[in-house]
Amino acid sequence: MTAINTGPRAWSASGSPLAVNLTGVSKDFGHVHAVRNVDLKLRSGEIVAILGPNGAGKTSTIDIILGLSQPTAGTVSVFGMHPRQAITRGLVSAVMQTGGLLRDLTVRETVEYTASLYAQRQPVGEVLSSAGITEIADRRVGKCSGGEQQRLRFALALLCNPELLVLDEPTSGMDVEGRRSFWSAIRKDAEQGRTVLFATHYLEEADAYADRIVLLRHGSVVADGTAAEIKAMAAGRTVRATLPGASEAMLSGIPGADSVEIRGDTVLVQSKDSDAVARYLLTQTAAKDLEVTARGIEDAFLALTADTPAITGAI
Amino acid sequence: MSIAPSTTAPDLSDRRSSPLGGFNLTALKLEIRRLTRNRRTIIISIVLPVFFFLLFGLNRNYDKLPAGHGNISAFVMISLALYGAVLATTFGGAMVSIERAQGWSRQLRLTPLSPVAYIVMKIMTALVLGACSVGAVYIAGDVSGKPSMSVGLWIATGFSVWIGSLLFAAFGLFLGYLLPAENVMQLIGLILGLLSFAGGLFIPVSQFAVGVQDVAKWTPLYGLNQLVHTPLLGNGVDWTWVVNVIAWLIIFGGGAAWRMRQDTARV
Numbered sequence: 001m002t003a004i005n006t007g008p009r010a011w012s013a014s015g016s017p018l019a020v021n022l023t024g025v026s027k028d029f030g031h032v033h034a035v036r037n038v039d040l041k042l043r044s045g046e047i048v049a050i051l052g053p054n055g056a057g058k059t060s061t062i063d064i065i066l067g068l069s070q071p072t073a074g075t076v077s078v079f080g081m082h083p084r085q086a087i088t089r090g091l092v093s094a095v096m097q098t099g100g101l102l103r104d105l106t107v108r109e110t111v112e113y114t115a116s117l118y119a120q121r122q123p124v125g126e127v128l129s130s131a132g133i134t135e136i137a138d139r140r141v142g143k144c145s146g147g148e149q150q151r152l153r154f155a156l157a158l159l160c161n162p163e164l165l166v167l168d169e170p171t172s173g174m175d176v177e178g179r180r181s182f183w184s185a186i187r188k189d190a191e192q193g194r195t196v197l198f199a200t201h202y203l204e205e206a207d208a209y210a211d212r213i214v215l216l217r218h219g220s221v222v223a224d225g226t227a228a229e230i231k232a233m234a235a236g237r238t239v240r241a242t243l244p245g246a247s248e249a250m251l252s253g254i255p256g257a258d259s260v261e262i263r264g265d266t267v268l269v270q271s272k273d274s275d276a277v278a279r280y281l282l283t284q285t286a287a288k289d290l291e292v293t294a295r296g297i298e299d300a301f302l303a304l305t306a307d308t309p310a311i312t313g314a315i
Numbered sequence: 316m317s318i319a320p321s322t323t324a325p326d327l328s329d330r331r332s333s334p335l336g337g338f339n340l341t342a343l344k345l346e347i348r349r350l351t352r353n354r355r356t357i358i359i360s361i362v363l364p365v366f367f368f369l370l371f372g373l374n375r376n377y378d379k380l381p382a383g384h385g386n387i388s389a390f391v392m393i394s395l396a397l398y399g400a401v402l403a404t405t406f407g408g409a410m411v412s413i414e415r416a417q418g419w420s421r422q423l424r425l426t427p428l429s430p431v432a433y434i435v436m437k438i439m440t441a442l443v444l445g446a447c448s449v450g451a452v453y454i455a456g457d458v459s460g461k462p463s464m465s466v467g468l469w470i471a472t473g474f475s476v477w478i479g480s481l482l483f484a485a486f487g488l489f490l491g492y493l494l495p496a497e498n499v500m501q502l503i504g505l506i507l508g509l510l511s512f513a514g515g516l517f518i519p520v521s522q523f524a525v526g527v528q529d530v531a532k533w534t535p536l537y538g539l540n541q542l543v544h545t546p547l548l549g550n551g552v553d554w555t556w557v558v559n560v561i562a563w564l565i566i567f568g569g570g571a572a573w574r575m576r577q578d579t580a581r582v
Contacts, residue, residue, distance in 0.1 A: 068424060079327055088332040088427040096425075099418025104352050109345050116341035117426045119331040156422075163327070 017080030019044050019164045019195040020065055025074035027060050027219075034060040035071070036219040042197060044163065047190050049210035050199040057219035058199035059097075062168050065197070066094055079163060090118050090160030095153045097169045103142030107133055107152055110141055111159065118160045131155035131185070147178040154185065165189070167198035171205065183209050207231075237274035237294050241287035243267045254280050336429030338436060346440040349410075356406045359504060360448050364399030365455045368392055371517075378461040383548035385464030390547060392456040393472045394516045397543055399448035400480035401536065402507055407441025408487020408571075409499050415578065416496035430579060434488065434571075441484040442477070449477050464547055471546040479539045482560060483507075485567035486535070492574030514540045535563040 020042040027035040035057045042048055050058050063069040064076055067083030078086040086092045101110060111128060115121045128134045131151045136144060144152065150170065157165055167186070171179040187209060190196050200206055206213045207227045215223040215230070223230060236258060244265045251260045256273035267287065271277045274292050281287040333339075351357060372391040380387040414420045423433060453473055456462040464472075490499055490506075511517060514536025520528055531537055538559025545552055 066425060068421070085332075087425060088337075089327075089330040090427065091327065091330055094425050096418075096422070100422035102349070102414065102417055102419050104349055105345065109348070113342050113345045114426060116339045116345075117333060117337040117423075117428045119333040119427070 017077070018042060019046070019079060020197065021075075021077045021080075022061075022065070023075045025061075025064060025071045025076060027057075027064060027069065028072045034219050035064070037074070038216075038219070038221055040214060040221070040224075042164075042195055044195050045193050046212060047196045047210050048198075048212045048214060049206035050197065050214050050216055051201070051203065051206040052199075052216035053201055056216040058201075058216055059168055060219070061216070062094070062166055062197070062199055066092065066166060086164075090120055091162060092164045092166065093157040093160055093162040094166040094168065095150070095157045095170050097172055101141045101149055101152065104140065106138050106140055107144065107148075108137040110152060111137075111155055114156045115159050120161070121159050122161055124159075127155050127158055131158065146173050147175075150174065150178075150182065154182070158189070162194065164195045164197065167196065169199055169201070171200075171202075179205075236270050236272040237292050239269045239271060239274050239277045239281065240291040240293070241267050241269075241281050242289040243281070243285055243287040246285075250285070333427040336432035337427045338432035342428075343436050343439060346436055347443050350407060350440055350444055353406075355500070356403075356444070360399055360403035360406055360444060361451045364395045364402070364448060364452050367398070368395045368452050368455050369459070371395070372456070373459055373461050378463060383544075383550065384468060385547050386462065388459075389456070389462035389464045389468075389472075390544065392452060392462045393476065393544055393547060394540065396449045396452040396473065397476045397479065397536075397540060398507075398511050398516050399452055400445040400476050401483040401486075401511075401539075402503070403444040403448040404441040404480040404484040405487035405490070405503050405507060406500070407444050408437060408484045408489075409491040409503055410440075411437060411488060411491035412494060412496040412499045415492070420578070424579070430575065434575070437488065438481070438484045441487060442481065445480040445484075446477055449473050449480075468546055472543060475543040475546065479543055479560070482535070482539060482564050482567065485564060485571055488571035489567050489574060492571060492578055510534055510536045513537065516540055533559070535559070535567075538563070 018041050020040060022038055022040040025035055025038045025040075026033065038057075038061060040061070050061060052058050060069070064071050065078060065083060067078075067087060076083060079091050081089075083092070105113065108124070108128065111124050115124050115127075125134075128137055131154050133148065133151050133155060136148055139148075141149065141152065154170075165186075170186075171182055174182060183205070186196060186198075198205075198210070210227060212224070212226055213230050214221055242265050246262050246265075246267050248260070248262065251257070251262070251267065251269070254260065254269060254271075254277055256271045256276040258270040258272065260270075261268040267281075269277050269281075278290055278292060281290060368391065372388050372395065377388040377391060378386050382390040411420065414423075420433075450473075453469065487503070490503065494502065513531045513534040514520075515531065516536060520531045520537065523531055532555070538556040541556040542552065542560065
């Protein structure tokens with residue numbers, strides 16, 4: 001299942017607990033399995049993207065990390081403690097997709113209200129200015145644009161100076177410019193050693209801003225690695241040929257094959273050495289109509305997250 | 316779910332949780348400010364009861380007719396203060412429906428604020444508006460010069476009305492967790508209007524038909540209305556009034572707690 005695994009790291013080198021540690025976590029809603037047996041370990045200071053199409057289980061996973069919902073099975077800890085304990089200590093905060101703001105409060109009042117709930121907090125004025133909303137501080141939240149509201153949510157999340165910042169599709173509904181400035185703010189912020197976990201369905205966003213990408217499909221982790229590793233996965237080519245009567249056993253000996261799939265009379269082979277595969281198929285088997293195509297990272301993402309898995313077997 | 320063993324790393328040890336589950340006066344002040352920004356709430360819970368008092372409490376020589384240790388005008392003033400106070404506290408409690416609809420309750424669950432501290436703040440906010448409502452009707456009474464009773468009774472009845480309206484803060488919370496935001500505020504005006512009639516706040520229950528009286532005595536405002544008039548009338552407390560208030564407090568409080576638990580488990 002897991003294509004690339006960075007391997008479980010229960011403790012980081014400094015001996016401090018993992019920022020996030022999910023072990024065998026599943027979440028069912030009736031008959032719907034939103035999250036299936038997910039292992040996810042985040043070390044302090046990592047910037048990790050959870051990437052997947054809508055309905056892949058991103059939000060359900062994040063809700064579990066934030067203690068908003070309880071897993072049906074498995075264990076979750078955040079900085080070695082229960083998520084709720086981590087939140088009451090101001091170790092974790094989150095920026096959610098939409099909503100979550102009172103329209104009849106002003107921007108400043110919203111920040112003051114949230115700040116008052118924490119035992120330790122950043123000065124309100126400082127947070128307003130670092131989120132770039134000092135000018136609109138006295139405006140009612142209901143009169144703020146979507147981008148301004150998102151900056152306010154970001155400000156709220158920074159109030160407790162969290163060790164872990166969780167962002168659920170933070171830029172959905174933003175224009176390109178808004179997205180860019182939002183991410184540059186996050187990036188600048190993360191340089192101070194904050195752990196950042198964000199969910200997105202934009203591949204470019206994960207690629208550009210994450211140190212590590214976790215690909216989710218149907219609630220399961222299908223790949224977990226650096227952007228470069230995921231790209232390397234996609235660097236191979238697909239060799240496609242017509243081969244009636246092909247069997248798994250017959251094709252298991254193909255040199256350099258990462259994976260093999262048989263669809264009726266068609267054989268699909270993923271490989272980083274497509275020449276060797278093509279040579280083998282044409283010389284050692286009755287394959288014909290051979291076709292070699294390159295895959296981009298978009299294709300890898302689609303292939304890994306599509307409803308019908310195009311890649312089977314280990315890569 | 317089992318929880319991984321807790322290990323405290325040196326850099327996390329200075330992180331403290333909030334005292335009192337996050338309850339604090341800054342948040343309470345902002346809650347009250349929010350409530351006062353809602354013009355419709357202010358008009359219905361403060362201006363309307365005062366208007367009703369001026370309409371019903373001052374005419375027909377009510378100030379000449381005795382009622383217990385005071386006059387009928389004082390009796391009507393207490394009824395309408397109760398009407399205003401229960402509107403105010405119900406509105407205050409039902410604000411949770413707006414917060415649920417706007418996703419604010421979910422946002423608060425990402426902060427140290429505990430559900431109990433949140434509810435305590437909601438109830439205190441509702442009681443502040445309830446106090447304004449009672450105060451407005453009593454000031455109108457004083458200015459009009461018609462209600463007559465001793466200073467001690469002004470204070471005793473006003474305080475009883477205010478504390479009694481706590482029952483309807485629980486009612487508001489229950490409705491706020493039960494109903495969607497777009498309906499709840501309109502419904503409250505209607506429901507409380509009916510309950511006020513049934514409870515005898517506008518017309519004494521003794522003037523209803525006998526069968527209707529029997530039903531009216533079970534409604535949530537009847538017991539409370541009787542109790543808050545007791546200091547003025549000096550006629551003693553009937554145990555059924557107390558049972559009425561306690562039973563409805565259990566129903567509203569239990570209902571609110573039940574719905575709240577459902578709400579937080581929902582996501």
